[in-house]
Amino acid sequence: xxxxxxxxxxxxxxxxxxxxxxxxxxxxxxxxxxxxxxxxxxxxxxxxxxxxxxxxxxxxxxxxxxxxxxxxxxxxxxxxxxxxxx
Amino acid sequence: xxxxxxxxxxxxxxxxxxxxxxxxxxxxxxxxxxxxxxxxxxxxxxxxxxxxxxxxxxxxxxxxxxxxxxxxxxxxxxxxxxxxxxxxxxxxxxxxxxxxxxxxxxxxxxxxxxxxxxxxxxxxxxxxxxxxxxxxxxxxxxxxxxxxxxxxxxxxxxxxxxxxxxxxxxxxxxxxxxxxxxxxxxxxxxxxxxxxxxxxx
Numbered sequence: 599x600x601x602x603x604x605x606x607x608x609x610x611x612x613x614x615x616x617x618x619x620x621x622x623x624x625x626x627x628x629x630x631x632x633x634x635x636x637x638x639x640x641x642x643x644x645x646x647x648x649x650x651x652x653x654x655x656x657x658x659x660x661x662x663x664x665x666x667x668x669x670x671x672x673x674x675x676x677x678x679x680x681x682x683x684x
Numbered sequence: 685x686x687x688x689x690x691x692x693x694x695x696x697x698x699x700x701x702x703x704x705x706x707x708x709x710x711x712x713x714x715x716x717x718x719x720x721x722x723x724x725x726x727x728x729x730x731x732x733x734x735x736x737x738x739x740x741x742x743x744x745x746x747x748x749x750x751x752x753x754x755x756x757x758x759x760x761x762x763x764x765x766x767x768x769x770x771x772x773x774x775x776x777x778x779x780x781x782x783x784x785x786x787x788x789x790x791x792x793x794x795x796x797x798x799x800x801x802x803x804x805x806x807x808x809x810x811x812x813x814x815x816x817x818x819x820x821x822x823x824x825x826x827x828x829x830x831x832x833x834x835x836x837x838x839x840x841x842x843x844x845x846x847x848x849x850x851x852x853x854x855x856x857x858x859x860x861x862x863x864x865x866x867x868x869x870x871x872x873x874x875x876x877x878x879x880x881x882x883x884x885x
Contacts, residue, residue: 659685659847666837
């Protein structure tokens with residue numbers, strides 16, 4: 599392989615390296631974010647709430663948070679828990 | 685609804701790093717970036733305490749205050765998010781944040797510092813909720829799926845709580861009242877004995 603073909607191949611490789619770039623667009627303006635209660639386009643949405651209904655979503659969040667409260671999940675724990683909380 | 689908040693119970697955290705792993709897996713967080721990490725005080729000393737730390741979604745966020753291109757915004761639920769299309773990766777936010785939440789991927793041929801990445805409270809970013817573009821830049825949007833952050837929901841000891849600030853603080857308050865004592869009831873003391881026993885032996 600002579601010097602000329604080596605240089606030509608190196609140049610072709612350099613040019614081809616740019617082909618993997620994805621098109622990018624720059625926008626200086628800040629985009630408005632969608633509301634969480636509008637529901638994501640996903641196959642993994644939890645059941646029990648309605649899209650677009652803020653009250654329903656908030657109720658879902660409160661219910662979901664109780665999944666972190668073992669005192670509300672365990673019957674034994676509830677039995678020993680005091681009835682009056684501050 | 686109150687603001688979305690994280691709350692970590694140092695009496696329960698066992699430094700398993702499950703929250704860190706869950707976050708990385710849920711959002712495909714790149715190498716070198718940890719949106720969440722577990723910090724241990726007095727590591728190796730009997731009575732050590734661990735706490736899981738990420739973006740605290742501050743009410744008066746210093747990162748928002750110092751950002752020169754104003755890429756941050758706050759959602760109606762009080763989650764502090766940013767727009768990666770506006771971020772210039774300058775790093776001011778990382779100097780301003782008292783928790784070290786802003787992270788910068790350093791990949792590329794010359795180890796260039798990329799755009800800032802941080803915990804999103806699993807709320808994605810300004811792209812369309814649940815879209816591929818949002819996932820690629822910010823990860824999953826669990827809030828828009830009716831779920832809470834993965835780190836808190838999968839915490840094995842429920843040390844890390846996440847959600848409506850009023851609700852998680854009620855859970856924590858009730859827990860503290862019921863256990864009535866410190867680590868001798870739940871946590872280090874149960875697993876390894878009282879700190880005083882450790883120092884004697």
